[in-house]
Amino acid sequence: xxxxxxxxxxxDELDRQIVELLLRxxxxxxxxxxxxxxxxxxxxxxxxxxxVYENIVSYAKEARKNWSGEAxxxxxxxxxxxxxxxxxxxxIALEGGPSVGYLGPPGSFSHMATRYRFGNSVRxxxxxxxxxxxxxxxxxKEASYGVVPADNTAAGSxxxxxxxxLDSSLQxxxxxxxxxxxxxxxxxxxxxxxxxxxxxxxIGLEQCKQWAQKNLPMHExxxxxxxxxARAAQLxxxxxxxxxxxxxxxxxxxxxxxxxxxxxxxxxxxTRFWIIGHEQCPPGRRDRTSIVLSFHDEPGGxxxxxxxxxxxxxxxxxxxxxxxxxxxxxxNFFIDLEGHKDADPVKSIITDLEKNTSFLKVLGSYxxxxxx
Numbered sequence: 295x296x297x298x299x300x301x302x303x304x305x306d307e308l309d310r311q312i313v314e315l316l317l318r319x320x321x322x323x324x325x326x327x328x329x330x331x332x333x334x335x336x337x338x339x340x341x342x343x344x345x346v347y348e349n350i351v352s353y354a355k356e357a358r359k360n361w362s363g364e365a366x367x368x369x370x371x372x373x374x375x376x377x378x379x380x381x382x383x384x385x386i387a388l389e390g391g392p393s394v395g396y397l398g399p400p401g402s403f404s405h406m407a408t409r410y411r412f413g414n415s416v417r418x419x420x421x422x423x424x425x426x427x428x429x430x431x432x433x434x435k436e437a438s439y440g441v442v443p444a445d446n447t448a449a450g451s452x453x454x455x456x457x458x459x460l461d462s463s464l465q466x467x468x469x470x471x472x473x474x475x476x477x478x479x480x481x482x483x484x485x486x487x488x489x490x491x492x493x494x495x496x497i498g499l500e501q502c503k504q505w506a507q508k509n510l511p512m513h514e515x516x517x518x519x520x521x522x523x524a525r526a527a528q529l530x531x532x533x534x535x536x537x538x539x540x541x542x543x544x545x546x547x548x549x550x551x552x553x554x555x556x557x558x559x560x561x562x563x564x565t566r567f568w569i570i571g572h573e574q575c576p577p578g579r580r581d582r583t584s585i586v587l588s589f590h591d592e593p594g595g596x597x598x599x600x601x602x603x604x605x606x607x608x609x610x611x612x613x614x615x616x617x618x619x620x621x622x623x624x625x626n627f628f629i630d631l632e633g634h635k636d637a638d639p640v641k642s643i644i645t646d647l648e649k650n651t652s653f654l655k656v657l658g659s660y661x662x663x664x665x666x
């Protein structure tokens with residue numbers, strides 16, 4: 295007798311039930327889409343998505359607690375999020391899903407952020423530059439949302455993204471964190487000692503410098519600089535004369551074999567991306583607000599701007615100055631803070647700051663993301 299047979303039969307029956315429930319869920323999502331279209335409401339709601347993730351983690355804990363049979367295993371929260379990301383992606387597509395512009399080519403870390411946020415069922419549109427993403431989203435017929443890099447733990451803020459917000463009415467709708475993991479890849483499995491050419495973006499090689507010096511004959515290798523890690527993988531797939539430093543997604547898209555995994559020197563290299571669009575998120579459980587402001591150059595100016603946040607016990611998660619590029623010595627201050635622009639005390643502080651600064655713009659309030 296096959297010892298596995300009863301368990302496989304049980305799994306087959308559970309799968310049948312799961313599929314039926316998924317179809318019923320999709321039907322409910324389709325009805326929601328019809329209501330949203332009638333009311334002209336956005337199909338994608340990151341605050342609702344965040345609520346679903348929190349609910350399923352709670353449901354899992356409740357199920358384990360109330361289960362009377364053999365103890366149920368503890369699946370990681372990230373497993374449930376990954377599963378439900380694709381379920382919700384399919385639902386969004388049924389509701390008349392959005393198109394999403396990202397910094398290409400396919401296989402880039404921006405592409406990864408897009409998939410992490412929207413799943414595989416939503417149409418992604420690779421674009422050449424960050425300003426192009428802003429322009430495409432501003433013209434709704436081209437892209438519903440955009441995914442743009444905000445900052446990185448190693449390289450800091452992405453200046454061009456900050457500059458684009460100054461002349462745009464688009465809002466930050468959500469944030470997505472991506473852990474940067476670099477892999478060495480080629481068209482075929484080859485010994486590391488035989489490598490003579492590496493296609494890479496300069497910062498990519500810099501972030502893998504220690505590993506490369508230890509494991510590769512760097513004094514014999516020609517470095518071919520590319521515009522992105524994804525472009526490096528693309529070129530290797532076409533030319534077949536070297537290796538690339540790129541993401542696992544790039545290896546899948548361009549059919550490359552990974553020679554060595556996780557060759558980055560730091561495992562804490564994380565990039566934050568912003569999802570930009572025309573809509574605004576309502577207040578939720580845990581929100582972040584991004585603003586940009588400037589004030590007259592005078593003693594105590596910055597102190598007066600920051601003190602109300604201190605007095606209200608509001609945590610500032612980022613503050614950064616950037617030259618206005620208008621007059622020497624004039625700076626814009628980009629600030630991230632915990633809380634929502636439409637809920638006190640943040641709401642009242644922003645109202646007061648509008649009176650006491652020469653320029654203030656709210657870039658958006660959105661659910662706080664999570665680093666997996």
